[in-house]
Amino acid sequence: MATGTLQGPVRFAHPARMPRRGRLPLLAAVLLLLLSLVFPYWQVTLYAPQYPEGLRARVYLTHVGGDAQEITTLNHYIGMPGLDVAAPLERRLAVPLVLLSAAALLLLAARRLPARRWLQLLLRLPVVLLPAVVLADLAYWLWWMGHTIDPTAPITIEPFMPTILGRGGVMQFSTSATFGVGFFLALAASVLSLYDFARGRARG
Amino acid sequence: MKVRTQGVTVVLALALILALALIVRQGTSTGQSLPRDLQELVQARKLTPDQVRAALQTYVPPGQYDEYLMFSSGGQSGQVLVYGLPSMRLLRVIGVFAPEPWQGYGFSKETRQVLGEGETPEEALTWGDTHHPAISETNGEYDGQFLFINDKANARMAVVDLRDFATKQIVKNPNAASNHGAVVSPNTEYVLEATQYAAPFPFGYQPVTQESYNARFRGLATFWKFDRGRGRIDPAASFQIELPPYWQDLADFGKLESDGWVLMNSFNTERAIGGTLQKQPPMEIGASARDMDYLHIINWKKAAQLVAQGKGRVVNGMRVLPLQVAIDQGVLYFAPQPKSPHGNDVAPRGDYIVTAGKLDPNVTVYSFKKIQEAIKARAFSGKDPYGVPILAFDRVVAAQVKVGLGPLHTQFDDKGNAYTSIFLDSAVSKWTLGPPYKNAAEGWKLVDKISVQYNIGHLAAVMGDTVKPGGKYLVALNKWSVDQYRNIGPLFPQNLQLIDISGEKMKLLSNTPVGLAEPHLAQIIPMDRVKAWATYPQPGTNPLTMRPDPQAIKAGQARIVRRGNTVEVWMTAMRSHFTPDRIRVKKGDTVILHITNIERTKDAIHGFAIDRYNINLSLEPGKYETVTFRANKVGTFPFYCTEFCSALHLEMAGYLEVTP
Numbered sequence: 001m002a003t004g005t006l007q008g009p010v011r012f013a014h015p016a017r018m019p020r021r022g023r024l025p026l027l028a029a030v031l032l033l034l035l036s037l038v039f040p041y042w043q044v045t046l047y048a049p050q051y052p053e054g055l056r057a058r059v060y061l062t063h064v065g066g067d068a069q070e071i072t073t074l075n076h077y078i079g080m081p082g083l084d085v086a087a088p089l090e091r092r093l094a095v096p097l098v099l100l101s102a103a104a105l106l107l108l109a110a111r112r113l114p115a116r117r118w119l120q121l122l123l124r125l126p127v128v129l130l131p132a133v134v135l136a137d138l139a140y141w142l143w144w145m146g147h148t149i150d151p152t153a154p155i156t157i158e159p160f161m162p163t164i165l166g167r168g169g170v171m172q173f174s175t176s177a178t179f180g181v182g183f184f185l186a187l188a189a190s191v192l193s194l195y196d197f198a199r200g201r202a203r204g
Numbered sequence: 205m206k207v208r209t210q211g212v213t214v215v216l217a218l219a220l221i222l223a224l225a226l227i228v229r230q231g232t233s234t235g236q237s238l239p240r241d242l243q244e245l246v247q248a249r250k251l252t253p254d255q256v257r258a259a260l261q262t263y264v265p266p267g268q269y270d271e272y273l274m275f276s277s278g279g280q281s282g283q284v285l286v287y288g289l290p291s292m293r294l295l296r297v298i299g300v301f302a303p304e305p306w307q308g309y310g311f312s313k314e315t316r317q318v319l320g321e322g323e324t325p326e327e328a329l330t331w332g333d334t335h336h337p338a339i340s341e342t343n344g345e346y347d348g349q350f351l352f353i354n355d356k357a358n359a360r361m362a363v364v365d366l367r368d369f370a371t372k373q374i375v376k377n378p379n380a381a382s383n384h385g386a387v388v389s390p391n392t393e394y395v396l397e398a399t400q401y402a403a404p405f406p407f408g409y410q411p412v413t414q415e416s417y418n419a420r421f422r423g424l425a426t427f428w429k430f431d432r433g434r435g436r437i438d439p440a441a442s443f444q445i446e447l448p449p450y451w452q453d454l455a456d457f458g459k460l461e462s463d464g465w466v467l468m469n470s471f472n473t474e475r476a477i478g479g480t481l482q483k484q485p486p487m488e489i490g491a492s493a494r495d496m497d498y499l500h501i502i503n504w505k506k507a508a509q510l511v512a513q514g515k516g517r518v519v520n521g522m523r524v525l526p527l528q529v530a531i532d533q534g535v536l537y538f539a540p541q542p543k544s545p546h547g548n549d550v551a552p553r554g555d556y557i558v559t560a561g562k563l564d565p566n567v568t569v570y571s572f573k574k575i576q577e578a579i580k581a582r583a584f585s586g587k588d589p590y591g592v593p594i595l596a597f598d599r600v601v602a603a604q605v606k607v608g609l610g611p612l613h614t615q616f617d618d619k620g621n622a623y624t625s626i627f628l629d630s631a632v633s634k635w636t637l638g639p640p641y642k643n644a645a646e647g648w649k650l651v652d653k654i655s656v657q658y659n660i661g662h663l664a665a666v667m668g669d670t671v672k673p674g675g676k677y678l679v680a681l682n683k684w685s686v687d688q689y690r691n692i693g694p695l696f697p698q699n700l701q702l703i704d705i706s707g708e709k710m711k712l713l714s715n716t717p718v719g720l721a722e723p724h725l726a727q728i729i730p731m732d733r734v735k736a737w738a739t740y741p742q743p744g745t746n747p748l749t750m751r752p753d754p755q756a757i758k759a760g761q762a763r764i765v766r767r768g769n770t771v772e773v774w775m776t777a778m779r780s781h782f783t784p785d786r787i788r789v790k791k792g793d794t795v796i797l798h799i800t801n802i803e804r805t806k807d808a809i810h811g812f813a814i815d816r817y818n819i820n821l822s823l824e825p826g827k828y829e830t831v832t833f834r835a836n837k838v839g840t841f842p843f844y845c846t847e848f849c850s851a852l853h854l855e856m857a858g859y860l861e862v863t864p
Contacts, residue, residue, distance in 0.1 A: 070805045073779055077852070154852055 025199070026109040029192040030102045032185045033127060037061055037098060040180035041134055044162075046071065046173045057083055059138065060182065061094035078171065079153025086141040101126035105193065120200060124193045131187045139164055258713040262702065264291040272666060274679060274728045275337045275351055276700075279721035282332035284353055284364065289666075289677055289728060292702055292716040300362045300371045301332025301355045308811070308821035309371070313830040314748045321374045333357040335724040336386040336454075339366075340432070344390040344459040344554075344671035348733035350435065352395045354386040361386060361397060361428055365435055367737050368824075370747055375437050378520035379407055379444060380424050389457045390671075394427040394504070395437065396457065398468055402449035406519050417477050418589070422527070423447035425455070425468060425502060435750070439522065443511040445535065446527040448590045449475060450498060451491070454547050454613075457504075459671055460554035462572040464505040467557045469545040473497045473588070492563065496540035498588065499548065499559060501575060501595070507535045531591050537579060538588060539595040542568055547613040551622070551637060552671050556602060560611035560624060567611050567624055567635070569648070571602035603648040607633035612661065613725075615668030617675040617705055621651070623668070625660040625680065632656055632663060632680055632703065634710060654710040656701050659683040664726040665705065674730070678703045678710070681723055689717050698722050738806040740826030747827060756800045756828035759783075770794045771835075777801045777810040777823050779850040782843070785858030793835045793862075800828045811846025814860055820846055835862045 040058035043066070047054050055074075056066035064083045072082035104123040113119060147159040155171070162168060168175045246256055264270055270288030273295075278285045282301030287294055303310030303319065310319045320328055332355035340350040351364040359377035364370065377383060377397070384400035404410035405422035429441035455468035476490025484490070507525050510516070510533055516523035530536040542561030549558045557570040577583075578599040585596040610628030617623070620641030624633045631653050638647030662681045666674030685699035697717035704711040740747075744756025757774045762783040765772045771789045775782055777799055789795055801810055801823035813820040816837060821829050845856035 067805070070808075073803070073805075077850075154855075 023109045023111070025192045025196040026105050029127060029189040029196070030105050030109075032192070033098060033102050033105075033130075033189040036182040036185035036189070037095065039182035039185060040065065041182040041186070042138055042164075042177065043180045044175055044177040046175050048173045058180065061098065061134070062091055077153065078155045078157045079150030080145055081148055086145060087137065090137055097126070098130075101130065108196075115200075120197060124197055127193045128190045131183060131190050134183065134186065135164075254711070258704075258711065261704065262290040262292070262714050264288070264293075269731060271731060272677065272728050273731050273734055274664065274726050275339065276664075276681070276718075276723040276726035277334040277337055277353060279335075279698075279723050280331065280333055281721035282334055282355065283721075284334060284337060284351065285718070285720075285723060286369070287700075287716075287726075288731075289679075290702060290713065292700065292714055296369060297720075298364055298369055298371065300334060300353060300364065301358075301360065301374070302330055305820050306822060307370070308823075308829065311819055311831065312821050313832050314746065315371075315829075317748070318371055318374055321376070323376075329358055331357070332360065335384060337725060337727055338386040338388045338395065339727050339729055340392040340430075341388050341390055341670065342392070346667055346670060346727070346729045346733060347392075348729055348735065349432070350392070350430075352386045352388065352430075354383050354397050356382055356384055356400060359383040359397075359399075361395060361437065363430075363435065363437060365750070366734050367750070368740070368747060369736060372748065373436050375428060375439055377424075377426055378522050379405060379524065380426065381407060383426070384452070385454045387455055387457055388430075389504075390459045390463055392430050392432060394442075394508075395430055396455055396466060396504075397426045397428070398452035398455055399423045399426075399447075400453060401451060402472075405446070412477050414475070414477060417449060417475060421449035423450055423452040423470070424524070425452065425466065425500070425504075426522075427504060427508070443508065443516055443523040443525060444519075445502065445507055445525045445530055447500065447536070448527065448588060448592065452500065453545070455500075456548055456550045456557070456669070458550055458554055458572065462550060462554040462557075464503065465572075466500075466502040466504045467548050467550060467559075467570075468500040468502065469497070469541060469548040469559055470500060471497045471544050471546070492544055495543055496597075497543065497545055497561075498538040498592075498594070499541040499545070499557070499570065501537040501539060501579075502530075503535045506533065510535065527590060527592075531593070534579070536592055537575075537595055538592050539570060539575065539600050540585070540597045542566065549614040549616075549669060551641075552616050552673055553640070554671070555640075556637065558614040558622060558624075560607075560614065562610055562612065562627065565609055565611070566604040566606050567614065567622075568601060569603045569605070569638075570600050574600045574602065603638055605635050605648050605650060607635055607650055608653065613663055615663055615665035615678065616673045617665060617668070618673050619675060621705075623663060623665060623678055623705065623710075625663045626653075627659060627661070629653075630656055630658040630660060630682075632660065632678070632710060634705070652709055654703065654712060656680040656682055656703075656712070657684075657688050657699055657715070658686055662725040664728050666728045666730075668728070674728075676704070676706050677713075677728065678705045679726055679728065681726060683722065685717065688715055739804060740824060743802065743804070743826050744800050744828045745826050747829065753798075753828045755798045755830070757798070757802075758800075759802050770796065772796045773798065775799045777812065777845070777856075778803060779808060779810075780845070780852035780856040782812070782845070782856065782858050786861070787858070788861040788863065789835045790863050791835060791838050795833055795835050797831045798828065799823060799831070801825055808849065809847045810849050810856070812843065813846045814843040815841045817841065817860075822847065835860075838862050838864045 040060050042059040044057050045054045057071050058066040068083045108123050142162045146162050163177050270291050272289035274287040276285040284298040286296040299307045299309030309315045334353050335356045338352045339346040353362050359380040359382050361375050362371050363373040365372050380399045381403035382400045383397040385398050387396050402421040402423045404420050410416050410420045425445040427443050428437045431438045450470040451472040452470045458465035472491035474493045478487040480486045511523050515529050516525045541559050542564035544562045545559050546562050547560050558567050560567045578595045583596045583599040584593045586594050607624050608626035608629040612625045612627050614622050614624045620637050622635055634652040635650045636642045636647050660680045660682050665678040666676050680701040682699040685696050688699050697719045700716040702713040704713050742752045744752045746753035762776050763774050771793050803825040808825050810823045841860045843858050
C-alpha cells in the first residue's frame with residue numbers, strides 16, 4: 001500500500017481515494033448504534049416465591065418489554081407508577097435522536113467536512129455521550145418511580161431508590177439489575193467514535 | 205514358558221474374581237445401606253418390597269410433572285376427568301354435559317349456548333352419562349388437539365378443544381334416543397356413535413309390541429363429520445346408516461389395512477322387548493337367548509360416497525342411508541359373534557379384530573383379510589330377518605383364545621401383546637397376538653393374568669387403541685371397590701388401578717378412588733402431545749371463537765351504556781378490581797356484562813359472581829366472556845371475585861343496584 005499518498009493535503013483534496021478501512025470504525029459505530037435500538041439497555045429481574053421463573057422488565061430506548069404489564073400490575077399495590085408512565089419524552093424522541101446521531105457519524109465518515117477539531121468532536125458528541133446520558137436518565141426515572149408513591153395505595157412503603165445495578169429488594173421480591181445488550185452496543189459505538197477521533201488527531 | 209503363561213492366567217483370573225467380589229459387595233452394601241429411618245418407615249408401614257417399588261415408580265416429586273395424561277369419562281357427572289400418570293392425580297374435571305360452576309361452565313352466555321345446543325330452555329338437560337372419550341387422531345395416532353365424548357343418556361356428542369380444555373360444541377342426534385361409544389376415523393374425518401338401545405325410527409312414539417318393534421324400531425350408525433379447521437362437528441355434512449333393531453354397542457374404525465371399514469358389535473339380536481308383568485321373559489333373559497350375536501362390518505367410505513351421491517334420505521335434517529341400500533350396495537355385512545358381546549377392538553396394524561362375548565370365556569379374533577375374502581367369495585351362512593348377509597363364522601375367524609370368564613375390552617402394547625378385561629374373574633389377561641406380531645408358535649396364547657379389585661369394565665393402555673401403542677402403563681377401570689377403601693357411606697367409589705405392563709408380568713402399582721361418578725373408558729396420551737395454553741394468547745379471546753372478541757376491551761375502556769331497557773356494561777377484571785365496580789339498573793332491565801380479564805400472567809384467574817343471581821364466571825388471563833340476565837330482583841347485590849387472586853382478593857368486589 002502506498003501510504004505516502006495519504007500524507008498531507010492530498011487526503012482532503014481527494015477524499016474518494018481514502019482507503020475504505022479508514023472509515024470502518026465510524027461505520028461500525030453507526031451499525032452498533034442502530035442495532036442497539038432493538039436490544040434492551042437495562043434489565044431488572046424480580047424474584048418471588050409465586051414467580052419461580054422471575055419477572056423481567058427490559059428497558060429499551062423506546063419501550064419497556066418483558067413482563068412490564070405484570071410488574072405494572074404489582075406496582076399499583078405499593079402505589080408505584082406503572083412502567084409505561086416513566087420517561088415519556090425520552091421514549092418518543094429516542095428513535096429520531098439516535099438517527100440524527102448516526103447521520104452525524106455518517107457525515108464524518110464521508111470525509112467531506114473540513115478537518116476542524118471542534119466540528120469533528122461536536123458531531124461525535126451525541127454518540128460518545130449516549131451511554132452516560134441513558135444511565136443518568138435511567139437513574140433519574142428510577143429515583144422518580146421510587147419517590148412518586150401514591151399515598152392512597154393499599155400497601156404503604158417508604159420512598160426508596162431502586163437498585164440500578166446488582167441486587168436489591170422490595171416487599172417479597174428480590175431484584176437483580178444488569179445492563180442489557182443495547183447498552184453495551186451503544187458503549188462500543190461510543191468507544192469506536194472516540195477511537196476514530198483520536199486516530200484522526202494522531203494523523204492530523 | 206508354558207508355566208509362566210499359566211501363572212499369568214491364574215493371576216489375571218484371581219484379579220478378576222477379586223474385582224467381581226468387590227463389585228458384588230459394593231452392590232449388597234449399597235442395598236443394605238438404605239438409611240435406617242427409611243428402613244424403619246418401610247417396616248412401620250409393613251410394606252413389601254413390591255409395594256415400595258410401586259411407590260417409587262409412581263411418586264412424582266413436588267414440582268415435577270407426570271409423563272402421561274389420561275382422559276377418563278366422568279360417567280353420570282356428565283364431565284370428563286383428566287389425570288396425570290403415573291401419579292394418578294386428578295388434574296382437572298372438564299365441564300361437558302352438566303354445569304360446572306368453577307369453570308363458569310353453563311353460566312356465561314357462551315357456555316350456556318354450548319350446554320344448551322339442541323335444547324329448548326324448558327327441557328334443558330342438566331346432566332349427561334359420559335362413556336367414551338376419543339382423542340382426535342392423525343394417521344391413526346393421537347394428535348392431542350381435540351377430545352370427543354358421548355352422552356349415552358341423551359344421544360349427544362361433545363367436542364372439547366385441548367388448547368384450553370373447554371367444551372366447544374354439543375350436537376344432539378335427532379334420530380336416536382341413546383348412544384354408545386365415540387370413536388374417530390384414523391384422520392378424524394368422522395366421529396362415530398352407535399345407538400345402543402334401538403328406538404322408533406324416526407324417533408317418536410311406537411308401542412312396544414314385538415310386531416311394532418321388528419317393523420318400526422331401528423338402530424343407527426351415526427357418522428358425525430368433524431371439521432378440524434373450525435374445530436366443530438358439521439351436522440349437515442354428517443350421515444347415518446339405518447341398521448336392524450339390535451342393540452348396536454361399541455365400534456372401532458379400521459386402520460391401515462382395514463382403513464375405510466368400521467367394526468361394531470351388537471347384542472339383543474333376539475329383539476327381546478321385556479314384559480315381566482306380562483309373563484314374558486325379562487329383558488336380560490330374552491336378550492341372552494341366542495349363542496351368537498352379530499358383528500357389524502360396515503364399509504363407511506362407500507356409505508359416505510353413496511350418501512354424497514344422494515342415496516340417503518333426509519330424516520330430521522340428517523342424511524340416512526336406508527338399510528336396504530346398505531345391503532344392496534355391499535355396505536353392511538354381519539359375522540356371528542359369541543354370546544352377548546361387548547367390545548370390539550382393532551389390532552395396531554388393522555389386521556385383526558378382537559371381540560369378546562361377556563358370556564363366553566374366549567376372545568374371538570377375526571382376520572380382516574379373511575373377512576374381505578369371504579365377502580368376495582360370498583361365503584354366507586345365511587341372512588338375518590332384514591336380509592343382511594351373514595358371513596360364515598369359520599371363514600372369518602383367525603383364532604379364539606381362552607382368557608377367562610366374562611371378557612370385555614381389549615387394548616394393545618408395543619410388543620404384540622393384547623390385554624383383555626375379564627369382568628367375572630375380576631382380572632386382566634395378557635395374551636399374545638399371532639403373526640406378524642409374534643411367530644406362529646408363540647401367538648394366540650394366554651401369558652399372564654393379574655387380579656384387579658373388582659369387576660373391571662374398560663381398561664386403557666398408553667395409546668392402547670392406536671397404530672402405535674406405547675406399552676408401559678395400563679389402567680383398569682373397576683366398577684366395584686368393595687373393601688379397597690374405608691367405606692364412607694353406601695355409595696362406594698369406583699376404583700382405578702394403575703398396572704405396570706412394561707415387563708413380562710403385569711404389576712399392580714396403585715389404587716385411585718373416583719369419588720364422583722362411574723367412569724367408563726379412558727385414553728392415555730404422552731403429556732407432550734397436548735399443546736395446552738397457559739393463558740389465552742391474544743387479549744380478549746372469546747372461548748367460543750378462540751379469537752379476540754370485538755366486544756373485548758382494554759384497560760381504560762370500561763363503560764356502562766343504557767339503550768332502552770337494556771344496560772350494557774363493558775368491564776375489566778384485573779388484580780384486584782373490577783372496573784366499573786358500581787352498576788345501577790332498574791328492575792326489569794336486561795343486563796349484559798362484557799367482562800375481559802386483562803391480565804397476561806398465567807394463573808392470574810378471576811371469578812365473577814353476583815349474589816342471589818345464580819351467576820359465576822371463570823375468567824382466565826386473556827379471556828372475554830359475556831353474561832346476560834334480567835334484573836328481576838330488587839336489591840343491592842354485592843358482586844365479587846370468586847377465585848382467590850391476590851392479597852386484596854376479598855376487596856375485589858362491587859355492588860349491583862337494582863332499583864324498584
